[in-house]
Amino acid sequence: MDFKDFELIYKENRSEIKNKSNVKLKLIDIIGEQNVSTEDVDILAYTKDTSMIAYNWTLQGIIAGLPDFITWPENVTHISEILKLANLEKIPVIPFAEGSGVVGGAIPIYGGIILDMKKFNKIVDINEKNLTVTAQAGINGMNLERFLEAKGYTTGHIPQSLYTSSLGGWIAHRAAGQFSTKYGKIDDIVLGMELVLPQGELIKFKTMAGASTGPRLDKLFIGGEGTLGIVTQATLKIWPIPEKRALISYTFASIEASFKAVREILRENIYPAVIRIYDQSETNRHFGEVENAKDKVMVIFVCEGNQKLVDLEEIITREKCEKNFGVDCGEAPVEHWFETRFKVTETSSMPAYKLVFDTIEVASLWENAAKLYHSVLEATGKVRGNLLITAHVSHFYPNGIGIYFTFGGVPPKGTSDLEFYQNCWNSTIKAVLDSGGSIGHHHGIGITRSHWMAEEWGESMKTMKEIKKLLDPNNILNPGKIYIDTWKGGEK
Ligand SMILES: Cc1cc2nc3c(=O)[nH]c(=O)nc-3n(C[C@H](O)[C@H](O)[C@H](O)COP(=O)(O)OP(=O)(O)OC[C@H]3O[C@@H](n4cnc5c(N)ncnc54)[C@H](O)[C@@H]3O)c2cc1C
Known part of the structure; x- marks a missing residue:
């Protein structure tokens, strides 16, 4: 296949590698022929991740980024030697x-x-006394959970992408x-970690249950x-594995009432494992069948753990919901969530209908939460071509929330998919920053959010760039991400 025939989004960053066949031979020397590929089929497989805009690009025959070599290291020495070679060759x-x-x-x-x-x-x-599991970083999430479940444990970390993501x-x-x-x-959840630094050196952070031994370098x-x-x-x-699970759901008249009820639960130092608040649009979308839920705000709770504690948590959760005029909807909405929680066919089918769609998760303190929610809905609802802007809140702290917006629409005439996509992101992130929120809660920065990082971090961005330079003087490790604005979506 001649990749020159494809439109390549990030082509100007790329420089041809001199002595490509020589580098390949060196890689083979390090990790063996079976662990290196330059086959088209492999190269193509690593041109994108699961960004929604990359789906649209794929359907249009557009390539996001084009790698030169695919490698599958098997041990730390392999990784270390590859990094040393990459530093030498500036790859x-x-x-x-x-x-x-x-x-x-x-x-x-x-x-x-x-x-x-x-x-x-x-x-x-696995150490059942310390309550820890140690695994290699490439392990698939579901494989790790299956192993633990068979032994009667869980990490409690169950992302929607559990089957398709790694530690x-x-x-x-x-x-x-x-x-x-x-x-x-x-x-x-992470207690200890090993990693290879950009120049090939292995460092290990001790697994400890709490220590006061200088700054927390591991957190970096x-x-x-x-x-x-x-x-x-x-x-x-x-x-x-929890002894008991209580499934609880209530509807509320407004997002504000639901926020107040949940805030009051958390203030009691009660942590339901799952809390999810769906705004009116998402309640209609996901819980249309539930009696009296139409145009209401659905909140589902899963309390789990020791039976006696769960019973108590359930009593207090219900008290707080009822005090805030919540209407009990029984277990069915929570059972529905359990049945559908890994299902993403709805979202992945959108690009084929020419709908441009994405989700944006951001963070807020409680005091700004309602304002942030309404500002995003108003701002992104006004973007030309937008058909949908909805939200649910799925991560809670006594101090604030992680809130998840979903937008979708059809780019108006004269506006490309990418421009429309960027307009929706811009309006959302501006409203978030203006409301005192953070630009991301758990999906990371990557390319998509990199051009807001200076605003998000302020002065500390300079220090972060210096740390990067110190650790990676040749800038070989995943260049163009987090600290650098390389996004091709257009102006902010
Ligand atoms: C349908 C769907 C649902 C999702 N649900 C959730 C969710 O509930 N919660 C959530 O947090 N996220 C969710 N995500 C996002 C995604 O699954 C996460 O960002 C996940 O953590 C990425 O893991 P991965 O193994 O696929 O990493 P990749 O996509 O392969 O890589 C992600 C980043 O990590 C870097 N990286 C990978 N491995 C290593 C390593 N060993 N050392 C250093 N850097 C590394 C890569 O360079 C890249 O920058 C979802 C995604 C999809 C598509």
């Missing part, structure tokens, strides 16, 4: 796990070597699972998105 290296990222984080926009982590798939250890990808993007309100984000690498190091192994907290 980008892009860690790639399962490609379920939705912000372009794994797209090789400068070309280079894809470092596919799938052979790092082993469980190293390393979660750490890279600071992921959040559906049960995060009780078990925390991956940031809270959680959310690094493959730009500061390659995570090879991590130790996570685990929990016994």
Whole structure:
């Protein structure tokens, strides 16, 4: 296949690698012939991640980024040696796990070597006394959960992409699972970690239950998105499978009333594992069958753990909902959520209908939450061509929320898919920043959000760039992400 025939979005970043066949031979030397490919079929497979706009590009025959080599390292020495070679030859290296990222984080926009982590798939250890599991970073999420479940445990980290994402990808993007309100984000779940730095050096952070030994350097690498190091192994907290689950649902007249009820529950130091608030549009979409739910705000709760505690949590959760005029809708809405929680066919079918669609998750403190919600709906609802802007809230803290907006529409005449897509993102993120929110909650920055990072981080961006330079002086590790505005969606 001649890739020159394809439109390549990020072509100007790419420089042809001199001595390509020589580099290939060196890679083969390091990891063996079976672990290196330059076959078209492999090259094509690693040109995109699961960003919604990349779906549209794929349907239009457009390629996002074009890698030069695909590699499957099997051990830490392989990774270390590949990085040393890449530094010598000044070739980008892009860690790639399962490609379920939705912000372009794994797209090789400068070309280079894809470092596919799938052979790092082993469980190293489970320690039932310490309540920890140690696994290699490329392990598939569902495989890890199946292993734990058979032994009576769970990490409590169950993202919707559980079947199609990896431990390393979660750490890279600071992921959040559906049960995060009780078990925390991956940031809270990781207890220890090993990673290879950009110049090939392996560093290990001790697994500890709490220590006061200088700054938390390990935290720097959680959310690094493959730009500061390659995570090879991590130790996570685990929990016994809950003894009891209580399924509770209530509808409320307004988003404000639902926020107040949930805030009051969390203030009592009660953490239902799952809380999900669906605004009126999403309630109509997902719970149309539920009696009296039409045009209301549906809230579902799953309390889980020790039976006596769950019983108490249920009593208090119900008290707070009823105090805020919530109407009990029984277990059925929660059962419906359990049945459909991994189903994404609705979203992946949109591009084929020429609908441009995406989701944007952001964070807010409680004091700004309602304002942020209404501002986004108003701003993005006004974008020309927009047909849909809705929200649900799925991650809760005593101090704030992670809220998830969904937009969709048909670009008006004279506006490309990409321009329309960018207009919806721009209006949403502007409203979020104006309302005091954060531009992302758990999908990461990648390419899509990189051009708002200076605004998000302010002065600390300069320090972050200096750290990157110090660790990766040749800028070989996943260049063009997080700190650099490389997004091709047009002006802000
Ligand atoms: C249908 C769907 C549902 C989703 N649901 C959720 C959800 O509930 N919660 C959530 O948080 N996210 C969700 N996501 C987003 C996505 O699954 C996450 O961002 C996930 O963490 C990415 O993991 P991955 O293994 O697929 O990584 P990839 O997409 O392969 O890579 C993501 C980033 O991580 C880097 N990377 C990968 N492995 C390593 C490593 N070992 N060391 C260093 N860097 C590495 C890559 O370079 C890239 O920058 C969803 C996505 C889809 C498509």
